[in-house]
Amino acid sequence: MKKCDVDYTLYLCTDRDLMSTDTLEEAVTQAIEGGCTVIQLREKDCSSLDFYRTALNIREITRKYHIPFIINDRVDIALAVDADGVHVGQSDLPAKEVRRILGPDKILGVSAARLNEAKKAVEDGADYLGVGAMFPTGTKTDARPVTMEELKEIRRAVKAPIVVIGGINLNTMDQFKDTGIDGLAVVSAVIAADDIKEAAKEMVRRFRENG
Amino acid sequence: MKKCDVDYTLYLCTDRDLMSTDTLEEAVTQAIEGGCTVIQLREKDCSSLDFYRTALNIREITRKYHIPFIINDRVDIALAVDADGVHVGQSDLPAKEVRRILGPDKILGVSAARLNEAKKAVEDGADYLGVGAMFPTGTKTDARPVTMEELKEIRRAVKAPIVVIGGINLNTMDQFKDTGIDGLAVVSAVIAADDIKEAAKEMVRRFRENG
Numbered sequence: 001m002k003k004c005d006v007d008y009t010l011y012l013c014t015d016r017d018l019m020s021t022d023t024l025e026e027a028v029t030q031a032i033e034g035g036c037t038v039i040q041l042r043e044k045d046c047s048s049l050d051f052y053r054t055a056l057n058i059r060e061i062t063r064k065y066h067i068p069f070i071i072n073d074r075v076d077i078a079l080a081v082d083a084d085g086v087h088v089g090q091s092d093l094p095a096k097e098v099r100r101i102l103g104p105d106k107i108l109g110v111s112a113a114r115l116n117e118a119k120k121a122v123e124d125g126a127d128y129l130g131v132g133a134m135f136p137t138g139t140k141t142d143a144r145p146v147t148m149e150e151l152k153e154i155r156r157a158v159k160a161p162i163v164v165i166g167g168i169n170l171n172t173m174d175q176f177k178d179t180g181i182d183g184l185a186v187v188s189a190v191i192a193a194d195d196i197k198e199a200a201k202e203m204v205r206r207f208r209e210n211g
Numbered sequence: 212m213k214k215c216d217v218d219y220t221l222y223l224c225t226d227r228d229l230m231s232t233d234t235l236e237e238a239v240t241q242a243i244e245g246g247c248t249v250i251q252l253r254e255k256d257c258s259s260l261d262f263y264r265t266a267l268n269i270r271e272i273t274r275k276y277h278i279p280f281i282i283n284d285r286v287d288i289a290l291a292v293d294a295d296g297v298h299v300g301q302s303d304l305p306a307k308e309v310r311r312i313l314g315p316d317k318i319l320g321v322s323a324a325r326l327n328e329a330k331k332a333v334e335d336g337a338d339y340l341g342v343g344a345m346f347p348t349g350t351k352t353d354a355r356p357v358t359m360e361e362l363k364e365i366r367r368a369v370k371a372p373i374v375v376i377g378g379i380n381l382n383t384m385d386q387f388k389d390t391g392i393d394g395l396a397v398v399s400a401v402i403a404a405d406d407i408k409e410a411a412k413e414m415v416r417r418f419r420e421n422g
Contacts, residue, residue, distance in 0.1 A: 048299075052305070074287060080304055080308040097263070101291060
């Protein structure tokens with residue numbers, strides 16, 4: 001998986017508590033079959049061993065479909081399962097340290113809500129940015145949403161791929177038509193859908209149509 | 212810090228919720244001044260960034276006193292702060308993976324409650340074992356205590372240094388007199404003491420006296 005070839009169109013962050021399937025493995029498989037282009041495994045409140053085991057399972061699926069596999073926060077688990085990369089937020093290990101531990105070849109994503117965070121992330125070695133939360137959501141309630149103006153400002157300032165996150169769904173996605181973003185990061189819009197595959201398919205179709 | 216030179220006599224595992232001082236930095240300093248020979252930083256329910264920042268502070272103290280500094284569970288944080296090693300339990304990343312990520316020179320400690328766990332840990336690259344819980348404790352309530360017979364069996368089976376853990380204090384420590392262990396791992400017996408330095412001093416004195 002070459003970093004420069006990553007297609008960020010529909011980037012799924014997993015959430016066990018929201019998934020409509022019995023297992024995370026099913027949810028991820030359906031999401032990929034629907035067209036999700038990146039899978040980020042996000043696990044909270046489980047042991048490192050359980051996180052590792054889940055990561056091994058998801059890695060197998062993503063490898064089968066040749067989809068990049070990103071681990072949230074835990075660089076050690078990403079290294080242990082040889083994931084394609086790590087995503088860190090502003091409360092995780094600093095991007096600079098993560099880049100040093102990961103080496104130059106793995107994908108590093110960083111969450112940025114403000115222009116200064118975005119610039120610093122890229123300076124510190126980020127390959128792509130997750131910008132948001134764009135809208136108030138149930139999964140992340142802590143911060144004031146990023147405005148469209150701020151998003152455009154970040155887009156102008158950095159060349160790295162940008163995915164928007166936070167309340168991205170079929171009702172909100174068209175607002176990003178002319179923002180120059182590279183993809184949509186979704187949680188519930190896909191993983192909580194009754195038909196995960198169909199939900200992913202429709203979002204991918206519409207994003208590509210929007211150009 | 213050469214791995215083979217580590218003195219395991221009094222091995223402190225930190226616990227913010229139990230410490231008698233205002234800050235963890237004070238607690239660790241007093242513990243080292245009292246004679247603690249290893250410091251393990253254990254943080255739960257905090258962000259990776261907070262864990263990392265605390266680890267940087269504790270690393271500075273342990274370096275000043277030339278005391279080995281071990282991080283509990285989080286291999287990535289150990290790498291980020293260049294700690295001397297990592298300690299993993301049976302619900303953390305498998306020892307074999309941790310050894311691979313850490314490289315050969317860092318200290319790897321593994322918790323083992325049974326003979327098979329102890330043997331496997333050493334096979335997988337453990338430099339020392341934390342055997343316990345030896346007694347029921349407030350900090351770890353999940354497992355049946357290790358019996359003295361099991362401890363002796365582990366001691367006979369493995370050459371790696373062994374520290375006992377779980378309910379180790381001034382009242383219980385003399386029971387390990389003739390077991391051939393290398394040290395005592397403590398949490399509350401030191402960090403919750405009114406006088407941390409004095410508590411550590413007394414345990415070290417008595418352990419050395421016991422031969």
